[in-house]
Amino acid sequence: MAAPGPRTLEELGLAVAPREDPLSYPGAWPPQSALLDGNRMLPLDRLVHEDRVPVLSVGSNACPAQLVHKMAEHGVQCRIPMVKARVTGIGIGVSAHVSLLGYMSASPFHSPGAIRELFITWLDEAQLAVVDTSEGVDSPTGNFHRAALPAADFRVEVESGEVLDTAWIYVNRWGVLHNGGPGPRHHPGRQRPLISELLAASAELRELFGTTPDEFCARARGNRALCVRGRELFAEKRWTTVSGLEQYVRPHPGS
Numbered sequence: 001m002a003a004p005g006p007r008t009l010e011e012l013g014l015a016v017a018p019r020e021d022p023l024s025y026p027g028a029w030p031p032q033s034a035l036l037d038g039n040r041m042l043p044l045d046r047l048v049h050e051d052r053v054p055v056l057s058v059g060s061n062a063c064p065a066q067l068v069h070k071m072a073e074h075g076v077q078c079r080i081p082m083v084k085a086r087v088t089g090i091g092i093g094v095s096a097h098v099s100l101l102g103y104m105s106a107s108p109f110h111s112p113g114a115i116r117e118l119f120i121t122w123l124d125e126a127q128l129a130v131v132d133t134s135e136g137v138d139s140p141t142g143n144f145h146r147a148a149l150p151a152a153d154f155r156v157e158v159e160s161g162e163v164l165d166t167a168w169i170y171v172n173r174w175g176v177l178h179n180g181g182p183g184p185r186h187h188p189g190r191q192r193p194l195i196s197e198l199l200a201a202s203a204e205l206r207e208l209f210g211t212t213p214d215e216f217c218a219r220a221r222g223n224r225a226l227c228v229r230g231r232e233l234f235a236e237k238r239w240t241t242v243s244g245l246e247q248y249v250r251p252h253p254g255s
Contacts, residue, residue, distance in 0.1 A: 009039050009064055017065035022102035022217040023191045027063025029119060033159060036064045036080045047083050047158040052122040056085070056149070056156065056169040058092045059106035059187075061131065062119040074130045081122040088115050088155040090169070093176035093184040094194065096240040097143050098209075098230035102221035104194055106187040107144075107172035110244030120158070120167065135170050144170040147248035171249055174231055175240040184241055191217075204233055 009015040018025035034041040041064065060066040064082070071078035091111030099105045123131060136142015149156070149167050156164040179185040188194050195213040199206050208230060209216040220227055234240050 007041055009041070009068070012041060014041070014064045015039075017069045018060045018063065018103060019066060019069050019101055022099075022221060023213060025103040025191050026059040026106055026189065027066050029062045030064060030082055033081075033083045036067060036078060036082050038078055039068065044081055044083070047081075047160050048162055048164075049081055049122040052081070052124050053128050054120045054156075054164055054167045055123055055128070055131065055146075056087065056090070056108075056167050057119045057121055058090070058108045058169070061121060061170075067121070070130050070134050071127065074133070076126045076130050078127075080127060081120075083120045083122065083158055085118055085120050085159075085164075085167075086115060086155075086157045087118045087167075088113070089149075089153060090114065090116065090118070091184065092116070092187045092189075093243065094187045095143065095172050096174040096176055096231065096234050097172070098220050098227040099143075100220070100222060100224060100227050102217035103191055104187075104198070106189075107176050107243060108169050108245060109176050109184040120156070120164075137170075143172060143174065145173050145249040147171045147245050148250055149245075149248055153248075169245070171243055171245045174235070176243050177234065177239050178241045182241075184243065202233070202237065204237075205230070208233070 014028045016024050018027045030041060033044055035044050067080060068078050089112055091109045091114050092106050093109040095105040095107040132138060135144035137144060137146050146168055149169055151163055151165050156167045176184040192213045195216045199211060208226060209219050
């Protein structure tokens with residue numbers, strides 16, 4: 001059977017970026033591995049790209065429209081292989097901060113034995129710098145570090161059966177939220193139920209961000225001081241815990 005031809009993000013239902021619509025976070029992920037080439041998804045000729053850096057995505061970095069926006073903002077070509085992988089050892093939690101873009105983002109945590117399907121974005125040097133900047137990696141007030149996950153602790157297997165020696169992932173420097181127990185809570189993958197639950201649990205949070213998800217997003221978006229206060233409130237209420245991935249943070253390629 002012939003490989004499918006290129007299709008636009010609009011045709012595939014992948015054109016909405018959480019940066020434009022916070023309540024859509026984490027955005028739509030591709031149905032299969034593909035090459036993101038601007039506004040098109042093209043067939044891939046290979047799944048492993050030795051000349052690029054493999055970065056695992058647990059949130060909106062697996063949304064093609066979000067990547068298009070990030071690259072366009074910095075004038076960098078958006079030609080990115082996006083490859084499905086079977087990943088062992090990673091859970092998807094809730095970031096212990098409020099995003100300046102108006103949503104509650106996803107952050108990874110160590111979950112030994114857990115198996116899930118995630119996307120690898122194979123980034124070149126310029127693209128990696130853009131995503132690092134968007135995650136605040138090199139900023140003292142940024143929300144994420146980049147961590148290297150070794151195959152000995154985290155199995156990352158692409159559809160061809162190849163296992164990566166190392167994959168990179170963004171780890172929240174403030175930790176992740178928990179559900180009152182010892183471990184992290186799981187991100188539901190939808191903003192409305194998550195934000196509604198957080199607001200219902202705290203009068204202080206409602207005073208800051210309003211009583212509905214729409215109010216939360218509108219107030220948080222672009223308001224750095226308010227987002228910082230929200231992050232501080234999470235810590236004050238002891239809603240936060242470590243991700244368990246802190247030990248894997250180390251200087252990233254090119255630093």
